[in-house]
Amino acid sequence: MTRTIIVSATLTSLSMDDVTTSSQSYELQLALAFSEIHSTTIISLVAVSDARRQDLKLVALGSKPRGLTSAWNLTRRLLREKPQGVQVISFGYDPLTVLPLLFSRALGARAYTVVFDTHVGATEQFAPTKRTLANAYFGLGRLLLRPLNGLFVVTKTAENIFARMNKSIFRTRIGFDPEQAKPWALPKSEEFRVIYAGALEVYNGIQQMMDGVILRNSNEESTRRVVLHLYGTGGLRQTVELYAERDEAILYHGVSVKAEVDAAVLRSNLAFNLRVLDHPVSVNAFPSKLIELLGSGVPVATTAVLPSAILSRYALIVTEVSAESVRDALLLAEKSDESFAEKASLARSFIAGEYDWHDIVSDMSGFMGGPSTAAV
Template sequence: MRVTVLGFTVPDELLEQINAEDRLMQTQTHRFAWSLVGAFRSNGVAVDLLSTAPVSDFPGNRRLLWRGRRFDVDGVRGRLMPFVNAVVLKHLTRYLACWVVGARELRRTRPDWIVVHGVHSPFLYYAVHVRRRVGARVAVVLTDPPGVIRAEDGRLRQVLKRVDISLVTRALRRSDAVVVLAAPLGDDFARGVPALVVEGLVAPELSSLPATPPARPRIVYAGGLHEEYGVRRLVEAVRSLPADVELALFGRGPLEPWLVEQAAEDPRICTPRLVSPADLPAIYAGASLLVQPRQLDQYFVRYSFPSKLIEYLASGRPVVSTRLPSIPEDYAPYLVQPDGDDPADLAAAIGGVLAWSTEEREAFGRRGAEFIRTTRSPQAQGRRIVEFLDGIATGG
C-alpha cells in the first residue's frame, strides 16, 4: 500500500518556529501527524506527504506569505505547499496550491489512498475531486469536529466557521472511509461512510523514561490554555490544596495573561511556559501526576478524545482525567476520574493521588504505560487502520 498524507505534517524545526511566533500552540497536531506517519510505516506502508504550515490566521501569526518547498524527514519525502495567511484567502490559496503543486506530486507517486488529516475544507474538496484522476481512494482522519467556535472568535469568524461546517460535512460524505477519534464524529458528520474508531496514537519513546519524583508534589498540565479545556477550574482546584504543591502549566492560549497574574499572586502556580515537544518527556517524568481537566459542558466534548491523554499515560505517571464520554471503557483502570469537572471534584481527585505513597504512584503509572504500549502504540493502531483500508479496497 502507498498513501499520501494530505495535511499539516511538517519538520520539527518548522513547528518550533511556528510555536515561537503563533498565538496558538500547534504541538498536538504535529505529534499526531507524525504518529500517523509512523503508524503507516511500521506496517509496511509507503508514505508521501503533501503539507501546509499549521498557523493561525493573520494577525494571530504575523507572517502573511508562506512559501512552498520540499523536505525529507527520516526518509519520508514531503512537499510544503504555499498559501496566503489571511481569512478567506487562506482557504482559497491552499485549494489552488493543491491543484498546482499537489496534483503534480500525486501523478508522480500514484498513491492507493489519499489520507486527509483533519477537517480542513480545501484539502477535503481537493481530495474527493482529484481521486479519480490519480486512481486513489480518500480516507479522512477526523480528530475534531469541524468549525469549533472558541470564546475568542469574532462574529465574522463565527459565521465563516458555520459555513465551513456545512462544506466539510458534504465533502466527508463523499469520502471512501473515515478514521475517527470518537464514534459521534462519524455518525454526525460522515453518515453512511465506513468508519473506524481509533482514539489516538502516541510516540513510543515517551513510555521509556524513568520516573524522577519531584522534591515536592508537582501537578503538570500540558496543552492549550483555553477556558473550555478546564484550565481555569484546574487553577481554582489547586488553590484549595495544601500549600506545598506546585502546578506547572505548559502551552499557549487565551488564558496566558490571566495565568501570569495568578502566578504572581500564588507561589503554587507556575508561570505558563511554551516548550519544545522534545522537552515534554522529561517534564512528564518529573511530575507527581498529570491532569486532563477538560470541561464536560462544552458541545464538542462528545466528539473529543484528547490525544494528550494517551501521551500522558505513556509517560508512566498517574493521570487524573475528567470522565469524557469518548474515553473507551478499557482506559478506566488506568485513570483517576473525578466525579465531576468542577474545582472541588478536581481537587478531591488530585488530593487522593497525592496521598498515595511514591511507590503506589509509580506502580499505577507503570500499569498505564504498559496498557498504552501494548494496545495503543502506533504499530498496534496502524495495523487496525491498514486492515480497515485494505478491507474497503478489496470489498471485504
C-alpha cells in the same frame, strides 16, 4: 503499488523535536507508522523545506496553513501525483482542504479524512456574526465529506454523527510509541509538582485547575506546597498569565517543543488531563494527551474520557470539572503517591499493548484496501 499521501496543515519538519501540539505529534507518528508499510509522503502546507526520514518524505509547499493560495498549491501538487494506488489522507473538514482531495479522487486516487477534532472550540469565542459565518463555512466542509472514499473517526459518538454524511466510516485510535518514552520515577522534592500541557481552553478545565491548586494550598491539612506548571496556548492564555502573576504556585511556561514538555512531565508528581465532557468539542476528541501521559508512566488525574472501569485501574478519576474536585484529587494524590505510582507503572504496560501504532495503521490500511502490517 500502494502509496500513502498525508496532507498536513501543521507539520514543519519530520523531527519530533519541532512538535509543539498533540495534533502535530499524531500526524507525524501516523505518517512514520505508514512509512513502515509502504511509500509515504507528507505534503505540508506550511513547511518551507523538503525533507526525508528513512522511507518517509516531506514535500514543502511553503503556504499559509489555510486560504485560497494553500488550497491551490495543494491541488496542483496532488494533481501532479500519479493517482493509481494512491490513498490520500487529510485531517478535519476545512472546505479548502477537502476540495483538493475531491479533485484527486476524480482522477483515480482514494481520498479520506481523519475527523478527530471540531471547529467549535476555535470559534466559540468569536462574536455572534463571525461565529455564524464560521459555522456556515465549516458546514460546507462537512457536506463535502460525502463524496470521499471514507472517514476516520476516533469516538463512537463521532461515528454516529459523521455516518450521516458518509457511510464508509472507520473508528480508529491514536497510538503510542513506548520506545520514545523515558521512564518516570517518583520525584524527591519539597514541592508537589503538577503539570498540564495542552490547549488553554474552557473545555479543558483550565480555570478550575488553577483554582483547585489555590484551594489546596490554602487547606490546613497541607504539608507541602503544590505548584502547577502549565504549557501551551489558547483562548485562556491571558487568564493563565494573570493567575501566574498573582500566585507563585501557578507557573506558565508558554509553548514549548515536545522534548521540553516530556522532560517536565518526568519531573512531575502528577499530570492533569481534564475535559468538560458535555462540551461539543468532546464529541469528536480522542484523549491523545491522556494516552501519552499514561504511556510515560506518570500518575495522572483525569476526567472519564475513557470508560471509568478501565481508567480507574490506571489513573485517579476526577468526578467533575470543578475547583473542589481538583483540590480533593490533589489531596488524595499526595496522601497516596506511592500507590498511584504503582498504578502509573501498570498504565505504561497497558498503553504499550493496546495503542500500538503498527496495529493501528494496519487496520487503517486494510480499511482503505491497502496492505497491512500483518501481511508484511
